[in-house]
Amino acid sequence: MKKCYNLLIFLVVMPTRKKTSFITVFPESARFFKELRWPGGKKKCVRCESDTIYTLKTGRLRCKGCGLTFGDFTGTYLGQLNIPINETAHLLYLFSLGLPVYRCRHYITISMKTAHKAYTLFRRAIYDQSVQAFNDALKVKPDLKEALRSHFMLDFLRNWEADDRNVFFGIVVINGTVYTFPIRSDEKSNIYISKEPTQNRTILICADKKYCIGIIPVSGTHLLIPKLIHATNHLKLNTKIESFWTYLNEHLFNYHGVSISHYSLYIKEIEFRFNNRTKDLFHPIAKMIVQSAPKVSILDKNQLNI
Numbered sequence: 001m002k003k004c005y006n007l008l009i010f011l012v013v014m015p016t017r018k019k020t021s022f023i024t025v026f027p028e029s030a031r032f033f034k035e036l037r038w039p040g041g042k043k044k045c046v047r048c049e050s051d052t053i054y055t056l057k058t059g060r061l062r063c064k065g066c067g068l069t070f071g072d073f074t075g076t077y078l079g080q081l082n083i084p085i086n087e088t089a090h091l092l093y094l095f096s097l098g099l100p101v102y103r104c105r106h107y108i109t110i111s112m113k114t115a116h117k118a119y120t121l122f123r124r125a126i127y128d129q130s131v132q133a134f135n136d137a138l139k140v141k142p143d144l145k146e147a148l149r150s151h152f153m154l155d156f157l158r159n160w161e162a163d164d165r166n167v168f169f170g171i172v173v174i175n176g177t178v179y180t181f182p183i184r185s186d187e188k189s190n191i192y193i194s195k196e197p198t199q200n201r202t203i204l205i206c207a208d209k210k211y212c213i214g215i216i217p218v219s220g221t222h223l224l225i226p227k228l229i230h231a232t233n234h235l236k237l238n239t240k241i242e243s244f245w246t247y248l249n250e251h252l253f254n255y256h257g258v259s260i261s262h263y264s265l266y267i268k269e270i271e272f273r274f275n276n277r278t279k280d281l282f283h284p285i286a287k288m289i290v291q292s293a294p295k296v297s298i299l300d301k302n303q304l305n306i
């Protein structure tokens with residue numbers, strides 16, 4: 001009977017261990033990320049893109065073409081994190097489950113500051129990927145692009161900033177996927193003129209079937225997310241955008257204070273979670289962080305107001 005019981009435990013535990021063992025074990029997590037970085041083992045020089053690469057005794061890579069020595073993750077988002085790769089995998093696992101950093105502190109061996117840095121990096125990868133996907137989606141929707149261009153900034157270079165009362169952004173659905181994007185300053189003034197002050201409510205305005213505008217009040221340096229208060233203008237409301245709005249409000253509330261300076265990262269993260277809410281998030285984000293990171297990210301450009 002005891003043998004039987006032990007066998008039962010073995011069978012229940014084994015599949016779980018098999019799936020998640022790479023998260024905390026160093027060689028497995030390193031192999032996992034390297035396989036994502038170099039699909040099929042095909043390595044390329046990060047400078048000249050030559051595929052004649054050899055591995056040095058130290059484990060670093062050298063390009064026969066241009067002589068550059070580089071690491072597996074040089075130039076990627078992951079390469080910007082100076083923590084053991086198994087810790088990164090563990091943090092990414094906690095992030096993909098939606099656990100805020102302040103709740104991770106019991107489960108990690110690195111400092112909260114470093115964990116924050118890693119979380120910000122995951123969000124930057126999601127942000128850059130979303131902007132790219134949005135621009136690609138608009139390429140095949142010229143009418144929509146024109147309609148949005150007449151009202152909004154579509155180059156993502158500025159205008160995610162907030163004023164002292166609210167933050168604003170656009171929301172649109174293209175082929176079943178929700179995208180958020182910054183709106184133009186003069187559009188903000190029009191909203192102020194035509195709408196009552198938000199008075200600690202979040203507001204979703206859908207003046208057109210094509211897109212909506214989300215407004216979130218600000219308190220000091222942080223977004224103010226009133227619990228369970230969720231006001232909408234039901235004029236021609238798009239149901240998918242309405243679902244996203246509810247989802248966004250709930251998630252922002254759970255983050256316990258989102259800073260204005262980083263709010264676009266959080267909005268984009270929640271957009272990604274919403275679009276993939278029935279899927280595993282660990283693997284898609286792992287794929288994103290082994291991609292080449294732009295030298296100046298779209299977000300940095302935005303913050304620098306270039």
Ligand SMILES: [Zn+2]
Pocket residue numbers: 045046047048049050063064065066067068
């Ligand atoms: Zn090279």
